[in-house]
Amino acid sequence: MSTPTSLRYTESHEWVRMEPDGTVTVGITDHAQNALGDVVFLELPDVGRTLKAGENCAIVESVKAASDIYAPIAGEVIETNQAAVDAPESVNADAYAAWLFKLKPVNADDVTKLLDAAAYDKIADA
Template sequence: MNIPAELRYAATHEWVRQESDGNLTVGITDHAQEQLGDLVFIELPQVGKAYGAGQQIAVVESVKAASDIYAPVAGTVVEVNQAAADAPESVNDGAFTAWLFRIKPDNAADVQTLLDAEGYRKSVEG
């Protein structure tokens, strides 16, 4: 299972990368895309909309099921990856390169409340 050490993770299978401008790039983990199977549709959040931590923010649909994506921290969506929505299979091909959205956190320190790679590995293994 691919779990990059430099990222943070939500227990709900979102990965988070802190960018130099303070924004957070968010996608779904490799484990999540494996469990879902072939993705066929992605509904992205609305740019400019504020979300609370843990609030449903997006949806990914596969041939098996639809799954909600949750905001890993409270903040405002500043960008979405339309290329991922246009080609959902790109998330299957590279879960850690095909990000879904970028969020400006209300509190930058909130990212530290997320799981590190080892914590996420333990949560999915067991």
């Protein structure tokens, strides 16, 4: 499984990418999509919704189970990936390309407090 070193991670298997404009892109990890199996449905947060760090904000359903997605940091949802909603299997094809939503963070420094790739791999392998 792939764990890009350029991203940050949560213990609940979300990945986070800081964008040049200060926004944050969020998705689920390769480990998560592999554990879920074939993804068949995505329910993403509404644009404009304000999220608290750790708040349940989305759902990924697979043929095996439904799994909650949590906000990695606090912020306002500014965009969702409609292409992933329309083709949920894209999450299985490339979990790091099929992002789920973007946030305008309350505090961008919160991203640095998330797990790096090495720390995430230890959790994912446990």
